[in-house]
Amino acid sequence: MRSIKSPLISIVMLAAAFTASAAFAQGVHVDNAWVRATVAGQKATGAFMTLTAKDGARLVGVASPSAGVTEIHEMAMEGDVMKMRAVPELQIPAGKAVELKPGGYHVMLLDLKAPLAADSTVPVTLTFKDSKGVESKAELSVPVRAVNAQANSHKH
Numbered sequence: 001m002r003s004i005k006s007p008l009i010s011i012v013m014l015a016a017a018f019t020a021s022a023a024f025a026q027g028v029h030v031d032n033a034w035v036r037a038t039v040a041g042q043k044a045t046g047a048f049m050t051l052t053a054k055d056g057a058r059l060v061g062v063a064s065p066s067a068g069v070t071e072i073h074e075m076a077m078e079g080d081v082m083k084m085r086a087v088p089e090l091q092i093p094a095g096k097a098v099e100l101k102p103g104g105y106h107v108m109l110l111d112l113k114a115p116l117a118a119d120s121t122v123p124v125t126l127t128f129k130d131s132k133g134v135e136s137k138a139e140l141s142v143p144v145r146a147v148n149a150q151a152n153s154h155k156h
């Protein structure tokens, strides 16, 4: 007598997709991070990147040993003038890339301890909270680039 085998339903284990890579916090992808180079005497600059979180997250903190003060900034109209201002956190909607770029959201590095030369790197730690409020950190080594485009939009 022959038994007919029913198709086996294979159970796919969803292993943790994110390892302890420098550019990943739990569930958050950090891509294309860069910091704008500074000249002697310049005390502030911006850090830019693309953040993606499959299940959504919030960027709740930024720190860097190269800067005395680090803030999350947004651009907003004040009358006719576009100005930047600090915000306590940045929402990363589920599955939607949030671009931090010149003229938009950015990380502000203030009270710089030394000029940031092109082709060097700056350590930056990002702190995220997932949709359940669980905190995770991404330790980045962010390349410094000399980019002059839109320099005017980034004055304090």
Ligand SMILES: [Cu+2]
Binding pocket: 046, 073, 084, 085, 106, 107, 108
């Ligand atoms: Cu700013």
